[in-house]
Amino acid sequence: MCGIHVSLSSAPRDIPEAVKTCLRNRGPDFLGQTVCSNDASLAHCLTFSSTVLALRGDHLARQPLVSPDGRTILCWNGEAWRLDGHRIEGNDGEAIHDLLTKASASDASSRQDAILNVLRAIEGPFAFVYYDKSMEKLFFGRDRLGRRSLMLAQDGISGDLVISSIAEACDLRWKEVEADRIYVVDLGPGSPVSAALLRQPVKHEWLAEEHIDFVSSIGRFNKALPSDNSALASTSPSVAMLKDRLLDSLRLRVLHIPPPPLASPTSVRLAILFSGGLDCTVLARLTHDLLEAEAEIDLINVAFENPRVVARLKKEANGEPVDFYEACPDRITGRKSFAELEAVCPGRAFRFLAVNVPFTDTVAHRRQVISLIYPHNTEMDLSIAYALYFAARARGVAVGTDGLMGAPYESPVRVLLSGLGADELFGGYRRHSVAFSRKGYPGLVDELLLDVSQLSTRNLGRDDRVMAHCGKEVRFPYLDECLVKWAMETPAWEKCDFENGEDANGIEAGKRVLRLLALELGMRGVAQEKKRAIQFGARTARMECGRVKGTTLLS
Missing domain, CATH: 3.60.20.10 (Aminohydrolase, N-terminal nucleophile (Ntn) domain)
Structure with missing residues (x-):
């Protein structure tokens, strides 16, 4: 970077x-x-x-x-x-x-x-x-x-x-x-x-x-429609192919990272932006298979003091003490997935870093974050950027496998992994299921094609400015060109077969190919995890006024 x-x-x-x-x-x-x-x-x-x-x-x-x-x-x-x-x-x-x-x-x-x-x-x-x-x-x-x-x-x-x-x-x-x-x-x-x-x-x-039919100058999008109903399963070829391509992408991004300055040879060199959701936890699980046994991996999980939510929680608690950080959806999911990783990756030194952000810190850094995300200037941009900014600072408390808070800890890593891109490639957004319910596979294909074609115009420049300001380089394994090309060439029903709904294992159709990979890797709870936007999981949305819309321009 x-x-x-x-x-x-x-x-x-x-x-x-x-x-x-x-x-x-x-x-x-x-x-x-x-x-x-x-x-x-x-x-x-x-x-x-x-x-x-x-x-x-x-x-x-x-x-x-x-x-x-x-x-x-x-x-x-x-x-x-x-x-x-x-x-x-x-x-x-x-x-x-x-x-x-x-x-x-x-x-x-x-x-x-x-x-x-x-x-x-x-x-x-x-x-x-x-x-x-x-x-x-x-x-x-x-x-x-x-x-x-x-x-x-x-x-x-x-x-x-x-x-x-x-x-x-x-x-x-x-x-x-x-x-x-x-x-x-x-x-x-x-x-x-x-x-x-x-x-x-x-x-x-x-x-x-x-190549007028190439998407993002990478490859041709497969618009084929299924001739019959073939449900995705763990044994489906696309699951194994996804695993191979994701491992290839991760090898480039997690191996041979130089140690941070003043770090010992065995110090942690890699951290994952870790909400506990499907995308980031699969990255953590596969990274475990690639890194040497003694390598540590930091899992950065952010939670915010949202005054609007805190007021509601205190009211519901009827005077009893309430830990509003631990009540954040991403903190709950993060702890659950952390425990599952520990169970399926024995011997790996995962460190769960709980980044708790008081509202006073959010206010203190507001002008800095706004200047970094410019020319993006909406409340939604700011909500997402807050979560990324404080995650990249990586200052919090290390949490042990017993769930107890440890000592204050600032991760020395300079490389972060992000799970961004999986929803666009494999049909993880609600609008994908809505498109299928309205128009079947033709509607789903159109929606997936639109998402992939708009990847270059999304908010990656904004996110880069926010996280790089903290001296970190963020890497996106799902956005590797070879993986993106494969995902575009793979028929929609081999990624997300919405016509079959939730299967017997509780695996929903959205991003089914990735969920089945998680299941094959031994993480049933992660495979069943629902999609949640970062600003709601970390509770950065509508921090000061519940009536402010995401499209409202910043003042």
């Missing part, structure tokens, strides 16, 4: 101190800056700044990455897990920069296509800004699914262009870079600086060839 800040202006441009602090929070290991001035006749310069959170390779790769001759510069924020289907060993930022530099040495007529093809071959979450001085072109963008943040602002008066991981100010100039294209700004000679800077970036497709 890194912080990117690149400005194109008539003179070197200083980063505002508040922004520099946020960038350092994203990448506390190193802050670097490179200033590149073009031909004097163009009268503009590029200022590249990067901060680094070192998680790949055996050394700190200082950024911005600059070629020995200074002709190419790369600011890289992300994880290139594969290139053309092959895993990248060592530091991925350096590997990508080397390939881009070689592409920049191609014949002038094919140079841009060579650069675009390198970028198109990357699998993984990333945002980047790349400059080729010989071409006088600036390339930038986010990965196909938009898993890393990148913001853009153009000043119509000064002509300045700024590309950054975070917005410098909450004003209308700033917008998120769309994840559907690679963007190129031509800074060639013959244009005054204002005209050059205000020129619209040219968009280049993620796919080099035309």
